[in-house]
Amino acid sequence: MTEMLKQYFKLSNILVTVAILVLFAAVNIGIETGFIDDYYKLNLFLICINIILAVSLNIINGMTGQFSIGHAGFMAIGAYGSAIMTLKLGYPFAVGILVGAVAAALCGILVGLPTLRLKGDYLAIATLGFGEIIRVVILNIDYVGGAAGLNGISQYTDWPWIFSLTVITVLVIKNFMTSTHGRACISIRENEIAAETMGIDITRYKVIAFTMGAFFAGVAGALHAHYFYTIQPTTFGFLKSFDILVYVVLGGLGSMTGSVIAATGLTILSAYLQDYAELRMVIYSLLLIVVMLVRPQGLLGTAELSFDGIRRFFSRQTGKGRGAGNDSAVG
């Protein structure tokens, strides 16, 4: 029991919790006092949404090694599902998020099941196709405004909502990754046939990965819809899926902290380049090609950046710590 308590209250966990709370409070005060103006707020919120999207796609692409490039489709389902609940049916925001996310998760199962027979590039194209089908179907439903989109959504997304959901998403996925189930997913990535031989139910874990990824993409979609007042089918096209893919690939397929860092960095970069949309895309695509040619595993590879790792790194540097155990900051 005390061992378990020690596990929960170890220094790194306390440090992370304190850091999260301080960040939350600081930004909250900044927004309340107007120190953080609307422009910075917008980008801060975009960073959070992109982190959720990147981390959720990383479950599918990075952890499980299934190449999905239709993530924006799930986001669209979350956005439209939640907007219908709050705008059309008058339910509170929390219900909206939940319904949007569950709807997206159901779509994840729908996509996951039939595409399980496919591998690699075929799967990529099939998920791309599903993303497009979702977009075209939404485009043709008059109830949600068709091509004009859904307007007049109330702006429920505020800092407490978006920050807590981002933190929850990252924590849940991080813990999932180090759980039995997460490790099963990783084993599928490493070698599907070997994993199957070891008794891992590949089908089940692939569907779980798709469902979880879609669920959190739905959350991101709901937050997106309730921040920007309006949603259109074109927002959730292939370009959006591509953006999310870049975060994941750049950060490192399989690295949650990598996704967080890449999503944050690239959102800031695109804020600076927002007047030059084409240039931004050219830089994105060059970045993608160069990263693949020079460092195909992404910035962090499959490693994670953690307090423990940093401590070990420094203690090794000063020569006091256990040293040899783990030999880098990313551990």
Next chain:
Amino acid sequence: MDVFIQQLINGLSLGSIYALIALGYTMVYGIIRLINFAHGDVYMVGAYVGFWATTQGWGFLPALVLSMVVSAILGVVIERLAYRRLRNSPKIAVLITAIGVSFLLENGGVLALGAKIRTFPNVFPEVQYHFFNGAVVITNRQLVIMVVTTLLMLLLQYVVHKTKTGKAMRAVSHDTQAAMLMGINVDNTISATFAIGSALAAAAGVLVGIYYNAINPYMGIMPGLKAFVAAVVGGIGVIPGAFVGGISLGVIEALVSGYGQSLYRDAVAFALLIIILIVKPSGLFGSNVREKV
């Protein structure tokens, strides 16, 4: 019935375009197992080269040839710079690079040429031929598309089956290692495949420019994806399969829009893809390859 025949004709000309693009996909996939996402954008570049040539006053045939040559070089350069180094990397790395190249061409195109739609010069003044008391119309442009496509297909069949390069291509696609042992220069053969595939895509680009009169830097995305669907439907890696797949996809799309569901046209192609992948992943003409452990 008239609507049906009319849409069948429209579908045949649209399908010819898909078929020409699909050939490049299928050949490249057959030889290095890569979905060359940038292929649709090579088609776009081909259309722009054709546009430049015709606005300079070149005739249709010289413009077509020039555009095919330029795009063939572009295809070879892309393979040389982006794909060759990754030949032994995980598939995902190559696939992501291909997506990167595709976006680079699109947005580089926007940056260099502007996003606006260009109007293709009127190379062939439109002539309409009426049948069934005017209920069915064939234009001379549609005829040009079908004739050029057929000629290129025959040429391709000749190259693949009767020349040394073609023989090498088939050998490499069958078994790269063995081909290497037999003294075939695999790098050159892959370059040749990219050159031929890109040239065919460029021809499709010029034909589309003439048919629809409008081109823009993003024009390659949808036809590219749909041509890939066509290649998968026909059985990826199989040359006649790409042709049949392209024509069928074109006809299906034309029928769907002809019967008033044009908004669903794009979804139909992808739905077809998913159905094919679930029911017969090797495609109509593909043979099942067992995975070796």
